[in-house]
Amino acid sequence: MSRRSINQTRTRRSSPLLGQPKLRNLIGGGGISPRSELAHGPPVRSLRDIRQYKMIGIGLTQSRIEMAIAGAMIEIREATARDVSELARVHVKADWETYAPLFGAEAYMLNVADSEWRWRQALQDGGALLVATDDGAIVGLGHARADRIDALYLLAPYHRQGIGKAMLRRLLQALREQGVAEAKFDVVALNARAIAFYIALGARSVGRCVSSDRRGDTEDVFFVIATKPT
Numbered sequence: 001m002s003r004r005s006i007n008q009t010r011t012r013r014s015s016p017l018l019g020q021p022k023l024r025n026l027i028g029g030g031g032i033s034p035r036s037e038l039a040h041g042p043p044v045r046s047l048r049d050i051r052q053y054k055m056i057g058i059g060l061t062q063s064r065i066e067m068a069i070a071g072a073m074i075e076i077r078e079a080t081a082r083d084v085s086e087l088a089r090v091h092v093k094a095d096w097e098t099y100a101p102l103f104g105a106e107a108y109m110l111n112v113a114d115s116e117w118r119w120r121q122a123l124q125d126g127g128a129l130l131v132a133t134d135d136g137a138i139v140g141l142g143h144a145r146a147d148r149i150d151a152l153y154l155l156a157p158y159h160r161q162g163i164g165k166a167m168l169r170r171l172l173q174a175l176r177e178q179g180v181a182e183a184k185f186d187v188v189a190l191n192a193r194a195i196a197f198y199i200a201l202g203a204r205s206v207g208r209c210v211s212s213d214r215r216g217d218t219e220d221v222f223f224v225i226a227t228k229p230t
Contacts, residue, residue: 074163076170079119079129079141086138087131088115094140094153102190106215119143122150128174132163140164144171149185149225168201169229176227183227189219198223202230 079087092110100107119141122129127145131138132154140154140163149171154164175183187194189208199205203225210217 074139074158074161074166075133076130076163076166077133079123079131081120081123083131083138084116084119084123087119087141088112090138090155091115091119091141091151091153094155097156098153098191098194099188102188103215108214128171130167130170132158132167134158140167142167142171144175144183147175147180147182147184149175149183164197165201172225172227172229180227182224184222184224186220186222189221195221198225202226 089112092112092115096107096109119129122143122145125145127143127150130142132140132142139158141151142149142153143151149168152164152168152171154167172183185198185203186209187198189195203223205221206224207222208219209222210219212218
């Protein structure tokens with residue numbers, strides 16, 4: 001999305017994800033020594049465990065990784081005031097991951113405090129503010145209000161797993177329930193991956209404009225998308 005810019009559901013993932021995992025019973029506990037634990041293979045209860053083991057240099061067999069992936073779940077839910085601090089950090093990180101490769105030296109990082117203010121306001125403005133979580137940790141967010149989708153972000157390791165599509169559908173559902181037939185949004189023209197994503201889901205381009213920010217002049221593409229599933 002351009003920088004200017006409900007019920008709970010779950011969606012399965014099909015490839016490894018990164019996170020901030022808790023180390024569960026890796027060493028000791030229950031009378032199991034580190035050597036015995038590793039001999040039988042460390043416990044893998046979530047994809048976040050896989051990330052932790054990789055960070056400390058413990059390998060896992062491909063079959064154990066695949067078993068964890070098959071059972072992994074992402075939760076998409078409404079954001080609450082308690083989510084705002086973590087949500088803002090994810091927003092800043094995901095925004096940087098998106099725009100730094102596109103703009104190089106002209107890219108800049110958002111301010112976490114500004115992001116927190118934005119999402120606290122969003123909670124009060126009556127729109128739909130969603131978060132995607134992995135084992136309780138926020139990994140993505142989406143926001144829609146009036147007839148616009150204002151934001152849709154995922155951390156880079158969570159791309160191309162159906163999570164963005166599920167979040168977009170939830171946002172469109174929220175707008176449809178408010179009587180909106182078509183949602184509007186804009187995308188930085190350089191963001192070819194995002195443009196392809198939205199077009200594949202039925203969005204159509206309706207115009208372009210040049211906007212100015214700290215990166216200089218950039219071109220945005222305006223889109224509309226039907227809120228009713230096709």
